[in-house]
Amino acid sequence: MSFLSKIREVMICLGAGQVTLPYPVAAAEPVPERFRGRPLFNAAQCIGCAGCANNCPAREILVFDVCQEVRIMKYLGRRCTYCGRCADLCPEKAITMSREFETATQTIPDLQQNLELFMSTCQRCGRCFTEPGPLEQLMLKGYRFDALAEERWVYRSQAHLQNEPLVRDIDIELD
Amino acid sequence: MLKELCQKMFSRSLWVYHANSGGCNGCDIEVLNVLTPFYDAERFGIKLVGSPRHADVMLCQGPVLRPTAQALKRAYEAMPAPKLVFAIGSCAGGGGIWYDMYNVLGPIEKVIPVNFYIPGCPPRPEAILFGIAVATGRLDKKVAPVQFKQVEFPVPRYHPEDLREEDGMVVYEKLEKV
Numbered sequence: 001m002s003f004l005s006k007i008r009e010v011m012i013c014l015g016a017g018q019v020t021l022p023y024p025v026a027a028a029e030p031v032p033e034r035f036r037g038r039p040l041f042n043a044a045q046c047i048g049c050a051g052c053a054n055n056c057p058a059r060e061i062l063v064f065d066v067c068q069e070v071r072i073m074k075y076l077g078r079r080c081t082y083c084g085r086c087a088d089l090c091p092e093k094a095i096t097m098s099r100e101f102e103t104a105t106q107t108i109p110d111l112q113q114n115l116e117l118f119m120s121t122c123q124r125c126g127r128c129f130t131e132p133g134p135l136e137q138l139m140l141k142g143y144r145f146d147a148l149a150e151e152r153w154v155y156r157s158q159a160h161l162q163n164e165p166l167v168r169d170i171d172i173e174l175d
Numbered sequence: 176m177l178k179e180l181c182q183k184m185f186s187r188s189l190w191v192y193h194a195n196s197g198g199c200n201g202c203d204i205e206v207l208n209v210l211t212p213f214y215d216a217e218r219f220g221i222k223l224v225g226s227p228r229h230a231d232v233m234l235c236q237g238p239v240l241r242p243t244a245q246a247l248k249r250a251y252e253a254m255p256a257p258k259l260v261f262a263i264g265s266c267a268g269g270g271g272i273w274y275d276m277y278n279v280l281g282p283i284e285k286v287i288p289v290n291f292y293i294p295g296c297p298p299r300p301e302a303i304l305f306g307i308a309v310a311t312g313r314l315d316k317k318v319a320p321v322q323f324k325q326v327e328f329p330v331p332r333y334h335p336e337d338l339r340e341e342d343g344m345v346v347y348e349k350l351e352k353v
Contacts, residue, residue, distance in 0.1 A: 020215040024308040028301045038294075043323035058265070058272040078282070079269030081296035103318045104293045104306030108268070111294060113321040152275065172241055172280060174248050 028102070036082045037100040041075060041113050045094035048073060048117040050144065052086035052095060059153050061086065062146040071119050076151055077103075077111030188220025189311070192230030192254070196247045196283065198237025201297040202264040206234060208300045219307060227253040235289075238266045238273055239280040251287040259290045259310065263303060268292040 021029065031037070048071045053061035060076040087095040103111060146153050152167040195203055209216045210223060224230050227250045239247060251260070262268040262283055270281045283289060293306040308314040 019212055020218070021213060023214065023301055023304050024313055031299070038318075041321070041323075043325070058269075058274070060269070076269065077294065078292070079265045079271050079274055080294065081265055081272055100317075101295060101299050101302045102305045103295070104291060104302065104309050105316050105318055106291060106309075108292060109320050110316065110318045111292075111320075114323065116324040118325050151269075169285075170241065170277070170280060172244050174245055174286065 031099050031101065035099055035101075036084045036097040038077070038082070038098055038103055038111075039075070039080070039084070039086060039095050040098045040100075041073075041115060042094045042096070043115045043117070045092045046073065046115055046117060047092055047094075048115075048119050049091065051089045051091065053144075055085050055089050057081065057083060057085065060151075062148055062151065062153070063144040064146055064148055065119075065143045069119050071117050072148070073115040073117060074148060075113040075115075076108075077113065078108050078151075188222070189232045189259070189307075190222050190224045190230050191232045191234055192224055192227045192250070193234050193236075194227075194247060194250055195236045196238070196243040196267075197240040197279075198264065198266050202236040202267075205297045205300055205303060206236070206263065209303050214300045214304060216304065216307065219311065221307065227251070228255065230254055231257065232259045232261060233287075234261045234263055235267045235283045235287075236263050238270045239283050239286050241278045241280065244280050244286050247283065248286050260287055261291045261293060261306060261310070262289045263293045263295075263306075264298060265294050265296045268294055271296070 023029075050061075050063045050071075050073070053059075053063045053073070058079045058081055060079050062072075062074040062076065064072040064074070066072060082097070084097050087093075087097050105111065147166045150167045154166050193203070193206060208214060210221075227233065231254075233251060233254060235247070251258075260283070265271050266273070267283050268289075270279060273279045274281055280286065291306055291310050293302055295302050298306075305314065309316050
């Protein structure tokens with residue numbers, strides 16, 4: 001009885017054929033239509049408004065104003081959740097969600113995208129704009145000095161931080 | 176003879192220990208998906224084991240939390256010496272969207288050294304297979320850092336039609352209208 005059932009099982013297995021994809025040898029199957037992969041930044045269209053940085057849930061697009069007219073936008077890529085909010089927001093459509101998913105690397109800098117942009121100034125006074133009220137200034141639209149080395153936003157003013165670290169981690173005893 | 180044969184046969188068979196240090200189970204399900212017959216990672220000799228003492232590779236998912244940091248470090252130290260760590264998903268690689276929460280220490284590289292990063296939230300099973308293929312040397316990685324630098328100002332800074340010369344100096348007309 002059990003022998004017959006084994007034979008039946010073998011017949012079923014032979015009838016099923018091969019289901020395993022030949023993936024790493026052959027090319028991958030096409031991803032679904034609405035699949036969101038790695039976002040790609042088109043630096044020629046970017047105006048440096050930092051809307052993507054303000055709305056990224058992972059806070060991983062960093063903005064650093066080197067001087068009044070040069071702004072560095074840094075996409076870290078390491079904690080991106082591929083939500084596509086940056087691509088939705090971008091007024092110039094400079095960010096596209098590609099279908100790229102083969103992004104495994106040994107080093108994190110492979111995932112980064114670094115844009116160095118010229119920023120325009122006010123054509124009357126030659127300075128950048130400041131927001132009128134304190135509430136608008138909290139929305140981080142003016143100059144920004146995120147910690148590029150620590151890969152964090154800096155929420156506080158840098159004016160009183162001569163001896164303090166800009167960002168701080170929690171301390172845990174590991175042993 | 177037998178030892179050489181074993182080394183030849185098992186040189187690329189990775190035994191995998193699956194550690195979740197506080198993720199949402201999304202990456203766990205994708206890793207299990209890789210082990211199913213459809214994506215069949217066992218044809219590369221990859222086998223899921225239940226103890227870090229048997230494992231060559233640790234697959235880490237989720238950010239390091241305050242309670243799990245110590246446990247993750249102990250599991251890493253329990254693995255025998257030639258060991259690899261894969262960080263699967265954006266939480267393990269960079270902390271995810273919880274990277275600066277009060278109970279989250281951050282990416283797992285703050286506790287244990289990481290050899291391979293597979294970003295994604297969660298990564299596709301093909302992406303995990305691609306990471307395995309990169310780690311075992313079957314394929315080359317496809318991403319490279321992108322650096323862009325504007326060398327000249329994209330728009331004219333002042334309206335040149337408003338510039339006029341006066342006493343050997345260039346005067347910007349709009350300034351006078353302010």
